[in-house]
Amino acid sequence: MLRVTRARAVLVWVVLVLACLGLAGNLYHLQVQEAGFLKARARMQQQITFPAMTKRRPIQDAQGETLALDQPVFTLYAHPIQFNHISRHAMAVALAPLIHQPVAALEALLGTAPTGIRVADDLTPQVADQIKALYQDGLELEPHDYRFYPQQDLFAEVVGFVNQAMQGQAGVEYSQESLIAYEQRPFSIYRTGEGYTLPENLRERRDLTLKLTLDGRLQRVAQTALAQQVLKDKADRGAAIVMDAHTGALLTLVTSPTYNPNKYYDAPYNLFKDWAVADLYEPGSTIKPLNLSIALTLGVIKPDSIIDDPGKIMVGGWPIEDFEYSTSGGMGPISVTKVLEYSSNVGMARIMLRLPPRVYYHWLERLGLGKPVTTDLPFAAASYLTDINTFANYPIEPATAAFGQGLSLTPLQLVQLHGIIASGGLLLEPHVVDGLYNPDGEKVWPLQTISAPRIFAPEITHQVLEMMEAVVQRGTGVPAQIPGYRIGGKTGTAQIPDPQGGYYHGRTIDSFIGILPVENPRYVVAVVVENPQSPDAFGATVAAPVAKTIMEALLTLQAIPPSQPIPTLSPSP
Amino acid sequence: MDLHLLFPFTDRSVPTWSVEARLLRWLTLLWVTLGLVVLYSASYPVAAADHGDGLYFCKRQILGILVGLVVFNTVVHTSLERTLKISPYLFFGCLSLLLVTLVPHLGTQVNGAARWLVLGPVEIQPSELIKPFLLLQGAWLFGRWRSLNPSAILVWLGLFGLMLLAILMQPNLSNTALCGMTLWLIALGAGLPFTYLGLTALSGILVAGLSISVRSYQRRRVMSFLDPFADPEGDGYQLVQSLLAVGSGGLWGSGFGLSAQKLFYLPIQYTDFIFAVFAEEFGLLGCLALLVFLVAYATLCLRIALRSQQLVHRLITLGGMVLLVGQALLNIGVATGALPTTGLPFPLFSYGINSVVSSLMIAGLIVRVARESSLMKTKAS
Numbered sequence: 001m002l003r004v005t006r007a008r009a010v011l012v013w014v015v016l017v018l019a020c021l022g023l024a025g026n027l028y029h030l031q032v033q034e035a036g037f038l039k040a041r042a043r044m045q046q047q048i049t050f051p052a053m054t055k056r057r058p059i060q061d062a063q064g065e066t067l068a069l070d071q072p073v074f075t076l077y078a079h080p081i082q083f084n085h086i087s088r089h090a091m092a093v094a095l096a097p098l099i100h101q102p103v104a105a106l107e108a109l110l111g112t113a114p115t116g117i118r119v120a121d122d123l124t125p126q127v128a129d130q131i132k133a134l135y136q137d138g139l140e141l142e143p144h145d146y147r148f149y150p151q152q153d154l155f156a157e158v159v160g161f162v163n164q165a166m167q168g169q170a171g172v173e174y175s176q177e178s179l180i181a182y183e184q185r186p187f188s189i190y191r192t193g194e195g196y197t198l199p200e201n202l203r204e205r206r207d208l209t210l211k212l213t214l215d216g217r218l219q220r221v222a223q224t225a226l227a228q229q230v231l232k233d234k235a236d237r238g239a240a241i242v243m244d245a246h247t248g249a250l251l252t253l254v255t256s257p258t259y260n261p262n263k264y265y266d267a268p269y270n271l272f273k274d275w276a277v278a279d280l281y282e283p284g285s286t287i288k289p290l291n292l293s294i295a296l297t298l299g300v301i302k303p304d305s306i307i308d309d310p311g312k313i314m315v316g317g318w319p320i321e322d323f324e325y326s327t328s329g330g331m332g333p334i335s336v337t338k339v340l341e342y343s344s345n346v347g348m349a350r351i352m353l354r355l356p357p358r359v360y361y362h363w364l365e366r367l368g369l370g371k372p373v374t375t376d377l378p379f380a381a382a383s384y385l386t387d388i389n390t391f392a393n394y395p396i397e398p399a400t401a402a403f404g405q406g407l408s409l410t411p412l413q414l415v416q417l418h419g420i421i422a423s424g425g426l427l428l429e430p431h432v433v434d435g436l437y438n439p440d441g442e443k444v445w446p447l448q449t450i451s452a453p454r455i456f457a458p459e460i461t462h463q464v465l466e467m468m469e470a471v472v473q474r475g476t477g478v479p480a481q482i483p484g485y486r487i488g489g490k491t492g493t494a495q496i497p498d499p500q501g502g503y504y505h506g507r508t509i510d511s512f513i514g515i516l517p518v519e520n521p522r523y524v525v526a527v528v529v530e531n532p533q534s535p536d537a538f539g540a541t542v543a544a545p546v547a548k549t550i551m552e553a554l555l556t557l558q559a560i561p562p563s564q565p566i567p568t569l570s571p572s573p
Numbered sequence: 574m575d576l577h578l579l580f581p582f583t584d585r586s587v588p589t590w591s592v593e594a595r596l597l598r599w600l601t602l603l604w605v606t607l608g609l610v611v612l613y614s615a616s617y618p619v620a621a622a623d624h625g626d627g628l629y630f631c632k633r634q635i636l637g638i639l640v641g642l643v644v645f646n647t648v649v650h651t652s653l654e655r656t657l658k659i660s661p662y663l664f665f666g667c668l669s670l671l672l673v674t675l676v677p678h679l680g681t682q683v684n685g686a687a688r689w690l691v692l693g694p695v696e697i698q699p700s701e702l703i704k705p706f707l708l709l710q711g712a713w714l715f716g717r718w719r720s721l722n723p724s725a726i727l728v729w730l731g732l733f734g735l736m737l738l739a740i741l742m743q744p745n746l747s748n749t750a751l752c753g754m755t756l757w758l759i760a761l762g763a764g765l766p767f768t769y770l771g772l773t774a775l776s777g778i779l780v781a782g783l784s785i786s787v788r789s790y791q792r793r794r795v796m797s798f799l800d801p802f803a804d805p806e807g808d809g810y811q812l813v814q815s816l817l818a819v820g821s822g823g824l825w826g827s828g829f830g831l832s833a834q835k836l837f838y839l840p841i842q843y844t845d846f847i848f849a850v851f852a853e854e855f856g857l858l859g860c861l862a863l864l865v866f867l868v869a870y871a872t873l874c875l876r877i878a879l880r881s882q883q884l885v886h887r888l889i890t891l892g893g894m895v896l897l898v899g900q901a902l903l904n905i906g907v908a909t910g911a912l913p914t915t916g917l918p919f920p921l922f923s924y925g926i927n928s929v930v931s932s933l934m935i936a937g938l939i940v941r942v943a944r945e946s947s948l949m950k951t952k953a954s
Contacts, residue, residue, distance in 0.1 A: 005764045005887060006879055012758050012891050013875040019902045020864050026911050027864075030819045031857040038820020045817075046833045192618075193837030 047188040048197070054166060055184045056147060058209050059159055059173075061216040062251075062434065067155045068173065068261075070145040074128040075121050081114040082138035091136065098130050099123065122146060147173075149261040154219055157274045158212065158253050158377065158432050161261035169264070170272040172212065175378035176433060179445075180210055208444060211434040213249035218242060221553040223254040225546045226527065230256045233532035233542055239276035240550060241415045241430075243524045245515075248419065248428030248452070251523070252550070253377075253412075278379040280408040281509045281530070284494025285343045285539070287404035289464050290417050291352055292340065294363045296460045300354040303463045306333045309347045316395040320349050323493075337467045341475030343491065345403040352402035357392040361385075364401065366455060367420070368427065373413045376433045383409035404494060411511075411528045418513050421464055421488075422521040425456035469518045477512065479544040482552060484562030486518035489547070491539030496531070507531050512543035514551060519563050525551055578650050579643050586650075591947030593877050594940050600870050601645075601936040605638055605929075607866075608921040614830045615850040616843035616924055630843055630924045637926030641933030648937030653886060653945055656938070660709040667703035668732065671739045674699060688743050700740045700748050701918075701927035704755075705934040707736065708892040711756045715763035716885030741784055747915035749784075751903060753777050755895045762891040763884065795913040811846070814839045815908045818849035826856030844923040845916045848908040864905075871898045877943045886942045893939045896920075897932060 030038065058069040076099065080088055092107035099106075099120040109117060123131070128141050147162045149155070160171020168174035168181075190198040222240045230238040242252035255276055259267030273279075295301045311330025312321045322330070322345050331342065339347035352360060364370075370385040385407050391397045400406040409417075412430055419428045429450065436445040468488030471477040477489035492511040495503035511528040515521050527543040527550070534542070554560075577583040581602065587595060609631065616630035623629075648656065674690055690697040714721070714729045733756060741749040757777070761770055785792045793808045801809030801816065818834035821827065832853040835842045842850050852860050874894035878887045897920050904919040906912035918925050920932040 005762060005884060008762045008764050009875060009878045009887060009891055012762050012895065013871055015758070016871050016894070016898055016902065017868055019899075019906075020868050023902060023905050023909065023911060024861060024864050026909050027819070027852070027857055027860045030816060030909060031822055031852070031860070032824060035820050035823045038817050039823065042817035042821045042834060042838075045838065046836075190833060190836075193839075194622075198836075 043188075045193075046190055048191060049188045050184075050186060052186045053145075053184045054181055055145065055207075056162070056166060056173075056180050057182065057207060057436070059180070060209055060211050061155070061214045061219070062212065063216055064211075065151070065216045067151055067159050067212065067216075068147060068149050071148045072125055072143055073121075073146040074123040074125070074141040074143050076119040076123055076128075076131060077140040077142065078110055078117045078119050079115040079138045079140065080110050080117070084137040086136060091138075094134055094136070095119070095131070095139075098127055151216065152262065153258050153260045154216065154223060155212075155214065156258045156261045156271075157255045157276070158214060158250075159261065160272070160378075161264045171274065171378065172210070172376070172432060175376055176210065179433070179436060208436045208438055211437050212432050213244070213247075213251065213434045214253070214432060215251045215557060217557055218252045218550070218553055219254060222252045222546075222550045223256070223258075225549040226254055226529075227256045229529060229542060229546045230532075233529065233534045233537060235532040235542070236530045237275060238527070238529040238546075239411045240528075240546060241276060241411060241524075241526045242550060242554060243415050243419055243422075243428075243430055245419045245422035245428065245522055245524055247449070248416075248430050249434070250430055250432050251554070253432065273379050274377065276411040276528070277373075277375065277377045278381050278410065280381055280384055280410055281528070282405050282408050282494040282497060283414050283511070284404040284492035284509070285345075286414060286490050286492035286511050286513045286526075287407075287417070288340060288343070288348050288402070289421055289468055289490055290367060291348060291402050292336065292467065293421065293456050293460050293464050294360065295351050295355065296463060297456055298355060298359070298363075301336055301351055303336060303467075305336050307336060307339055307344075307347045307350055308333045309339070309344050309350075311346060313346050313349065315349060315353070315399040318396045318399075320346055320399055322346050337470050340467045340490070341470050343403075343471075343476050348402040349399040352398055353395065355398070357395070357398045358388065360398050360401070361388050361391045364407070367417055368413065369407060369409065373410065373416055374429050375412065376431045377412070380412070381410055383407070383413050404492065408497075411526060414511070414513060414528075415524050415526045418515060418524045418526070420455050421461045421468070422515045422524050423452070423461075424458035424521070425454050425461050426452040427455050428452045465515060465518055465521060468515060472514070476538075476540045477514075477544060479540050480512060480514055480548045480551070482548060482555070484564055484566035485516060485551075485555060485560075486563045487514055487516045487551065488518050488521070489514040489544070491544060493538045493540075508537060510537055510539045510542040512539050512547045514547050516551060516555075517560060517563055522560075523551075523554060523558075525554065579646050581642050581646055584646060584649075590940075590944055593873060593880065594943035594947070597870075597873050597877065597936070597940050597943060598649075600866075600873065601933070601940070604866075604870070604921050605641075605933070608919075608923075609634060609638070610829075611847060611851050611922050612843060612924055614832065614854060615835055615847045617830075618836055619843055622837075633926060634924055634929065637929035638933070640926070641930040644930055645933040645937035645940075648934055649940050649944065651941070653889070653938075653941055656941070657709055657713055657885070660706050660713070664703065664706035664710050664732075667699050667706055668736055668739070670697060670699035671703060671736065675739060675742055688745060696926070698925070698927035700743065700745060701925065701931045703736065704752070704896055704931045705938060707733070707752055708755065708759075708889060708896060708935060708938065711759045712885050712888035712892055715760045715765065716883070716888045718763060718765065741780075744784070744788060745916070746781065746784055747903070747907075747917040750777075750781060750915075751896075751900055751917060754899070755892050758895050758899075759888050759892045762878075762888050798910055798913045801910060811840050812910050812914045815846050815849040816910055818846075818853040819909055822853040822856040822859075824857050826852075826854050826859055829854050841916070844918055844925060845904070846908055847919050847922050847924075848905050851922070852908070860905075867898050867901055870894075874898070874939055877939060877946065881942050881946045886945065890939050890942045893935045896935050 056070050059067045061067055088110040089107050092103050092110060096103045096106050158171050160173035161169055162173050163169050168177045226238045226240045238256045240254050243250050259271045309331045311325040364385055369383050372380040372382040386397055397406055416430050435443045438444050465488045468490055469486055472480050472487045472489040476491040480489050490513050494509045496507045496509060498504050509530045514525040516523055525547050527547040529542045532542045577585060612634055613631050617627040620629035621627040670690060688698055737749050737753055785795055797808035798812055801812040805813040818839055832850045834853055835850045839846050839849055871894050874890050878890040881887045900920050904917050907914055918928045
């Protein structure tokens with residue numbers, strides 16, 4: 001009996017082993033042969049996949065205020081053919097309050113086609129959520145990004161804007177496209193069967209921010225002051241720039257008029273080209289401190305040299321006059337400082353004519369004249385300098401160049417040139433991009449700063465800066481005085497060249513350029529106003545007051561202490 | 574009584590056991606440990622979500638294991654003769670409880686089936702607890718088939734029939750089938766004529782078919798396993814989710830703890846579909862290793878059965894093998910779509926205190942058989 005049951009026992013075991021083999025075969029089928037299909041199907045329910053998209057990084061100012069950012073918006077499409085147990089009227093009633101459209105119009109719209117009706121654009125995620133919460137078939141929300149500029153027109157001339165295709169068209173949005181735009185790789189996140197998303201994979205999405213050097217607070221002060229002045233003087237346009245002469249970082253760059261990048265399509269297109277970077281003008285007297293620096297460097301004058309200014313001289317058959325020669329006549333022998341203080345054209349011409357013209361020309365080239373400013377703002381125009389042979393053969397060329405005529409540059413380049421004096425002799429790159437920062441606030445690009453070439457010795461620029469201080473203390477720059485602070489400056493009132501030859505009558509570009517504080521120069525402030533209509537429009541009357549307002553704000557924002565006790569008016573007994 | 578004998582880890586008699594007994598004991602403890610590890614991963618999310626404690630099911634399972642190990646050692650140290658004497662009473666006790674579950678309002682409904690009796694903090698599942706006693710009584714009946722008088726045989730066959738009917742009425746088709754198959758395989762091992770066995774199998778299949786045709790939910794489920802993707806959101810849902818889990822595992826698996834399907838896609842992932850989680854995390858290689866383990870366990874059982882000198886003992890071993898390894902294979906078959914989708918726990922893997930205690934008692938019985946065979950040999954020599 002037990003012999004029979006031995007065989008039976010083995011039979012029971014065989015049944016189990018056969019079952020095991022069958023299951024192993026089935027597992028091989030499921031986990032190898034069908035694995036791809038099953039896994040794909042499982043991932044379909046477990047993952048939410050985001051397709052590859054071109055995204056743009058947010059832009060912030062130096063204080064971390066957002067200047068530009070992508071916002072998800074939704075376009076609502078309706079497919080009435082898919083409406084489930086709901087009439088077009090009922091759907092219109094449900095949607096109307098969410099998308100702020102009248103019920104009747106909406107119902108009519110839903111009747112226009114069986115499918116693919118574009119109902120509303122640029123819906124916020126909140127509204128999209130409300131629409132989703134209706135749980136209605138036949139509604140489709142298509143997400144896309146919209147570039148939003150929360151500061152409206154305040155940074156338009158620097159930040160620029162993007163078009164409908166999310167491509168930068170102006171400002172940093174255009175010039176730094178490669179830093180701002182990036183391809184977001186397609187990625188998936190997991191969710192549970194209950195719909196909760198899992199944090200896995202999310203850590204890779206560390207968005208970088210493009211940070212600018214601009215100070216939004218100063219930008220606002222500058223924009224307001226400039227716009228008021230342009231309005232008051234019925235000027236064509238104005239620009240104001242503040243640069244940090246330690247680095248070349250621009251703290252402020254405003255133009256007036258400007259535009260709202262959120263509604264760029266309503267703005268005249270000529271505004272999209274920032275004229276402070278892209279348009280040339282004759283700088284006039286504001287170039288004189290640079291010329292003095294060249295002359296001092298080459299030793300043709302000393303700080304205490306005396307120049308005879310008869311008020312009018314003839315150079316190469318052309319007359320050169322001081323501005324007030326017709327009313328006041330010549331000033332006679334004056335110091336170099338006085339030449340600058342009174343903005344003497346004759347004095348400057350005489351100084352610069354002491355240089356061999358070719359040497360002078362090469363120095364102007366060293367300053368960067370004839371080339372565009374190297375900057376991260378787009379559309380920088382090359383400044384204009386006549387050719388070397390003309391400059392060498394016609395003495396009138398170096399003579400007029402001495403007081404800023406016959407050459408032209410952009411307001412930004414003028415700031416760069418005065419940055420040489422403020423920085424103790426370095427040719428800095430004016431720039432607005434600070435760098436890319438990760439969410440922890442660490443700078444990830446660029447990690448090195450470029451060293452600037454030296455143009456003048458620090459002693460030279462110090463001497464010139466003290467002369468510029470005299471301009472603000474006693475000369476044409478008096479309107480820019482701020483009690484307690486040592487400010488160097490130079491006014492400029494240049495005529496506008498007529499393309500037909502000569503200069504327009506009664507049209508001027510008035511500018512003021514300031515450097516402060518003199519004892520520890522750090523900031524260059526420039527204000528340029530084109531074609532003010534007021535009768536006594538000069539750099540001193542139009543540009544200097546704006547510069548003063550900006551400088552006052554700058555001193556406060558940067559917490560710069562006064563260098564002298566501020567004189568107080570004691571009440572008279 | 575030596576209290577050290579109550580727990581496997583303090584049992585100092587082990588070195589005196591036969592090799593088979595010791596080996597089976599170790600395989601059983603390995604099974605328990607593996608099961609706890611798999612349960613930890615499978616039950617963590619659902620325990621955290623439903624009970625605020627990811628270890629909720631693990632802790633209770635450990636409690637079940639502790640109780641089960643005491644039962645295991647008690648059985649191992651009790652002679653089978655004595656166990657077989659007590660067994661009928663415990664069988665009757667469990668059968669009575671089983672019948673009580675059918676009384677409306679007394680049995681707790683889970684998923685439309687009355688399977689539980691709740692006595693205070695203790696949840697009793699008579700259909701699980703009755704299994705070791707069914708095994709003992711089945712082995713006794715078929716092992717003494719020729720020496721018992723026909724009326725006793727008929728009475729016991731009637732009692733088995735009543736038990737199967739009671740489980741079927743819960744309704745719990747899968748457990749009915751398992752118990753029926755176990756009895757049938759014990760009878761097969763006992764050397765009963767193939768005509769009897771054939772007729773019984775036929776009638777069993779008929780009963781199962783009848784049960785299915787009466788209850789529409791069972792019929793739909795049985796049909797849906799043939800093509801689960803025909804209705805993946807409805808009747809095929811459970812199996813589709815299980816197949817997605819198994820398939821996602823691929824060759825190497827997603828790694829311990831990394832099943833995505835256990836995150837509330839798989840239903841009852843900590844009991845009936847625990848194998849799907851295992852397959853997803855450990856892949857084909859893990860599954861084959863598990864099958865090799867089960868075959869090894871079954872082979873060891875077979876060796877013990879062949880070495881035992883008494884038919885009843887041999888049948889206890891064979892039946893126990895079916896209840897442990899066979900049930901595990903049925904569970905795998907369900908999770909991989911080879912069998913209709915019915916709820917059957919994976920012994921010592923699935924969460925369930927009753928199931929753990931009952932499984933460990935069955936393992937203890939087999940170990941006892943191994944010990945007694947060698948004891949008799951020792952005596953004979």
